[in-house]
Amino acid sequence: MRIRANVNKSLWVALLALLAFSPSLFAVEEMSQEGLANMIADCKQLEYDYATYRVKGDAQAFANVFTEEGEWGRSNGRVLVGRAAIADYINALPAREPDANPGLTTTVKVTPIDSSNANTVSYALMPASSGADLDDPVYLRRFHIASESRSVCTLTDSGWKIAKREYSTLFTEPE
Amino acid sequence: MFNDSFDTEKEFLVKQIAQRFLLTSSRLTAAVLFSAAVPALAEMLPSGEEMDSRRIHEITILCEQLWMDYAIYRDHLDADGFANTFTEDGQLIVGSGTHTGPAALRKYIRDHESPGFAHMVMITTTDITPLSETRAVGTAYALVNGSDRHVGQGDAPIQSQHIGAANEYYAEFEQTDEGWKIAKMSLRGVFSGPRD
Numbered sequence: 212m213r214i215r216a217n218v219n220k221s222l223w224v225a226l227l228a229l230l231a232f233s234p235s236l237f238a239v240e241e242m243s244q245e246g247l248a249n250m251i252a253d254c255k256q257l258e259y260d261y262a263t264y265r266v267k268g269d270a271q272a273f274a275n276v277f278t279e280e281g282e283w284g285r286s287n288g289r290v291l292v293g294r295a296a297i298a299d300y301i302n303a304l305p306a307r308e309p310d311a312n313p314g315l316t317t318t319v320k321v322t323p324i325d326s327s328n329a330n331t332v333s334y335a336l337m338p339a340s341s342g343a344d345l346d347d348p349v350y351l352r353r354f355h356i357a358s359e360s361r362s363v364c365t366l367t368d369s370g371w372k373i374a375k376r377e378y379s380t381l382f383t384e385p386e
Numbered sequence: 387m388f389n390d391s392f393d394t395e396k397e398f399l400v401k402q403i404a405q406r407f408l409l410t411s412s413r414l415t416a417a418v419l420f421s422a423a424v425p426a427l428a429e430m431l432p433s434g435e436e437m438d439s440r441r442i443h444e445i446t447i448l449c450e451q452l453w454m455d456y457a458i459y460r461d462h463l464d465a466d467g468f469a470n471t472f473t474e475d476g477q478l479i480v481g482s483g484t485h486t487g488p489a490a491l492r493k494y495i496r497d498h499e500s501p502g503f504a505h506m507v508m509i510t511t512t513d514i515t516p517l518s519e520t521r522a523v524g525t526a527y528a529l530v531n532g533s534d535r536h537v538g539q540g541d542a543p544i545q546s547q548h549i550g551a552a553n554e555y556y557a558e559f560e561q562t563d564e565g566w567k568i569a570k571m572s573l574r575g576v577f578s579g580p581r582d
Contacts, residue, residue, distance in 0.1 A: 244444050244448060244565070245440070245444055247448065247565075248443065248444040248447040248448055251447050251448070251451050252447050315510075317508035317509055317510055317528075317529065318453075318454050318457045318458065318506075318507065318508050318509040318528075319454055320451070320454040320455055320457070320458040321451060321454070332458050334457075334506055334508045336508060336529070336549075353547050353548065354549065356543065357506055357508070357531055359506070379537065379539060380543040381504045381506060381531075381533075381537050381543055381544065382504065382506070382531055382533070382543055382544050382545075382546045383543040383544070383545055383546070384545065384546070384547065385545040385546075385547055386545065
């Protein structure tokens with residue numbers, strides 16, 4: 212009987228400790244609408260930064276969208292870890308190869324986890340162009356791919372960053 | 387033939403005209419006063435114009451996010467998440483009919499084959515108009531791609547030449563105790579792509 216009481220007591224202590232040291236458990240519900248709106252806007256902006264810097268081939272700015280140890284999963288299963296590896300990858304790409312165009316960011320759903328963490332799901336459409344000089348409009352034949360990206364975003368000292376990102380291509384142009 | 391209090395026919399006619407004018411002018415006066423009162427009454431009601439730009443920005447972002455929730459929950463066939471995007475008596479009007487309330491909205495999603503065929507509602511342009519602190523309306527455009535098979539992690543993508551459709555969505559949003567929700571939403575197809 213006494214053992215059972217001790218077990219119950221331990222469970223209560225553990226539960227109280229969990230509540231005491233995990234304020235983020237209830238953080239989303241406690242967030243003001245202003246805080247929620249700001250988080251959504253900031254995380255959406257990350258998606259747009261990701262797309263823009265990728266198109267421009269700005270390796271440093273692109274890498275800076277991620278956290279210092281951010282992970283970027285590629286379609287071949289390879290995962291690049293850290294800003295340096297991500298920047299190296301972008302710098303190593305042939306200039307203006309079709310893959311360098313992440314396309315048009317469309318749906319961006321932000322799901323707050325707590326006041327400093329959120330998950331996002333976003334869609335992108337990548338046009339299939341002739342690959343000619345992108346300074347001029349090119350004939351748009353069809354869409355090359357339509358993909359879904361899933362990111363974990365976190366608030367750092369220098370703002371919101373992507374801590375982890377992976378994607379799946381759902382639609383592609385016929386071979 | 388004339389009223390005794392009137393000296394002449396002319397005086398009687400003038401009085402008649404004056405009475406008609408006064409009657410008409412009373413209506414005019416009432417109309418003018420009412421017109422003047424409408425803006426004053428309208429100002430007493432909370433409106434989008436009264437809200438500061440920061441609040442309008444908040445409402446816009448939070449309602450816009452509901453479009454995104456709708457799209458992802460629909461595509462991932464998350465019935466509970468989808469239903470929770472709407473108010474308790476929320477209404478979705480689509481080609482298959484009108485679905486009202488959480489149970490019907492969950493059923494709408496669960497009636498799709500599981501695991502779901504690859505489906506993407508790609509929201510593009512959104513326009514949100516806050517009407518008050520608790521109501522807003524909005525329009526959105528989306529490109530939509532559907533398919534006839536599921537694409538899981540590591541599966542080959544579906545080969546497709548075209549975007550399936552371009553739709554226009556209309557929604558009414560309401561602030562509830564659980565935050566902003568969709569009270570009513572309808573869509574219409576604007577463009578349809580050729581079948582591959």
